[in-house]
Amino acid sequence: MKEWYDAIKEAQSVEKLEEIRISVFGKKGVLAAEFAKMKSAPNDQKAQIAKDLNTHKSSLMNEFTARKITLQTLQLQEAMKAESIDVSLFTSKSQAGALHPVMETMDRIVEYFTAMNFAVKTGNMVEDDFNNFEALNLPKYHPARDMQDTFYFKDEMLLRTHTSPVQIRTMMNTKPPIRMIAPGAVFRRDYDLTHTPMFHQVEGLLVDDEGKVSFANLKYILEDFLKYMFGDIEVRFRPSFFPFTEPSAEVDISCVFCKGEGCRVCSHTGWLEVLGCGIVDPNVFKAVKYKNVSGYAFGLGVERFAMLIHQIGDLRSLFEGDIKLLEQFQ
Ligand code: DAH
Numbered sequence: 001m002k003e004w005y006d007a008i009k010e011a012q013s014v015e016k017l018e019e020i021r022i023s024v025f026g027k028k029g030v031l032a033a034e035f036a037k038m039k040s041a042p043n044d045q046k047a048q049i050a051k052d053l054n055t056h057k058s059s060l061m062n063e064f065t066a067r068k069i070t071l072q073t074l075q076l077q078e079a080m081k082a083e084s085i086d087v088s089l090f091t092s093k094s095q096a097g098a099l100h101p102v103m104e105t106m107d108r109i110v111e112y113f114t115a116m117n118f119a120v121k122t123g124n125m126v127e128d129d130f131n132n133f134e135a136l137n138l139p140k141y142h143p144a145r146d147m148q149d150t151f152y153f154k155d156e157m158l159l160r161t162h163t164s165p166v167q168i169r170t171m172m173n174t175k176p177p178i179r180m181i182a183p184g185a186v187f188r189r190d191y192d193l194t195h196t197p198m199f200h201q202v203e204g205l206l207v208d209d210e211g212k213v214s215f216a217n218l219k220y221i222l223e224d225f226l227k228y229m230f231g232d233i234e235v236r237f238r239p240s241f242f243p244f245t246e247p248s249a250e251v252d253i254s255c256v257f258c259k260g261e262g263c264r265v266c267s268h269t270g271w272l273e274v275l276g277c278g279i280v281d282p283n284v285f286k287a288v289k290y291k292n293v294s295g296y297a298f299g300l301g302v303e304r305f306a307m308l309i310h311q312i313g314d315l316r317s318l319f320e321g322d323i324k325l326l327e328q329f330q
Contacts, residue, residue, distance in 0.1 A: 001056050004024050004030065004060060007020050008063045008067050011067055012071075013075075014071045017064070017068055025060075025064075031053065031060075035053060038050060098329050098330040099329070100329075101306045101309075101312070101318065105302050105305050106183050106202065106302050108229065109181075109183065109300075109302065110181065110202070112225050112229070113181045113204065113225070116221065118179045118180055118204065119179060120181055120182075121169075121170050121180045121181070121182045122182065122183075123166035124160070125159060125185060126159060127158055127160040127165050128158070129157075131160075131169060132162075132164075132165045134287070135165075135168040135287035135288060136164050136165070137243040137281050137284055138243045144243045148161035149189035151189060159187035160187065161188050162299060163182040163183070163184050163186060164297075164299060167182070167205045167297060168284075168287070170205070171207070171290060176207045176208065176209075176295075177209075179206050179207075180205050180206075181202055182201075182202065182203040185198055186198070193314065194315055195315070196315060196318075196319055198319075200301070201299055201300060202299070203297070203299045204299070205295060205296075206218075206295055206297075207290070207293050207295035208295065209292065211294060213279075213294040213295050214279075214294075215279055218277055218296040218298070219237060223235045226274065230253055235251060235254075236251070237249040238251075240276065244278075244280065244284050245277065245280060245281055245297055246282075248279075250273050250276050250277075251273070251274055252272060254271060255269075256308050256309075256311075258270070275299065276298065276299050276300075279294070310329070
């Protein structure tokens with residue numbers, strides 16, 4: 001028996017100990033064999049043999065249990081050492097997502113106008129000639145169509161060149177008064193430093209009874225809006241031309257880079273053009289069969305706003321998806 005006590009004490013692993021357990025306590029183990037032998041022992045010795053065997057059995061079991069606990073503890077300690085985590089170590093920086101500056105700018109624009117009670121409307125990116133041009137007082141062969149190089153499909157369908165067709169769609173299926181903005185992507189055949197074939201605009205339209213909407217109303221809201229977007233700036237209105245508005249104006253803000261002093265970005269004028277606007281042309285109302293109404297409209301390019309707000313120099317960098325650039329807007 002002594003060898004088995006030694007074997008248990010010297011077992012170096014839980015697996016080895018398990019083998020020993022089977023050899024000692026198993027059905028075919030040493031103890032079972034000893035008990036079997038007892039049957040052929042003289043009757044008067046049987047009781048003593050059984051007593052001795054049972055004493056060994058329980059002491060061996062105690063040894064076994066003690067050794068098992070020791071080995072398991074050692075095994076656990078070793079595993080913990082191997083798997084330990086140093087929480088004070090530096091890790092690689094985790095990457096959090098962020099809104100693209102164009103979307104963030106669009107959200108701010110929408111935030112201003114929804115607070116001013118303008119509803120947000122979306123139209124279709126694939127438009128027809130009527131909504132994109134005709135109803136906006138741009139009949140076929142009108143020279144102003146050349147201002148917007150168009151991607152055409154078959155059957156006079158096209159990719160909208162501006163968000164102004166959403167005005168038409170909204171007026172065609174709603175009665176006045178109207179107070180809406182239309183944010184969205186637009187498409188033109190253009191690609192250089194300052195133009196990309198896809199960009200974003202926000203269109204605005206307000207329509208009410210005849211005589212109720214004036215250029216002064218338009219001027220007030222656009223000035224307030226531009227100060228909300230750019231902070232402490234000057235705003236000026238310059239007479240201009242758009243087929244869908246009469247009179248029309250382009251709106252400038254004092255240069256955000258040089259504060260109006262004159263720099264390369266503002267071509268030394270001190271001013272930056274940021275949007276177009278005007279009083280809705282009667283021909284537009286005629287096209288949507290509106291009578292006895294007046295209104296104003298405006299349109300702006302979101303990328304331009306984003307570039308001026310974040311002082312980004314190259315329009316194309318907004319579309320390259322360069323993580324190094326985008327990370328700066330978290
Ligand atoms: N649709 C014009 C463009 O894409 C922007 C614009 C100018 C919209 C004046 C208007 C407006 O509603 O009144 O260049």
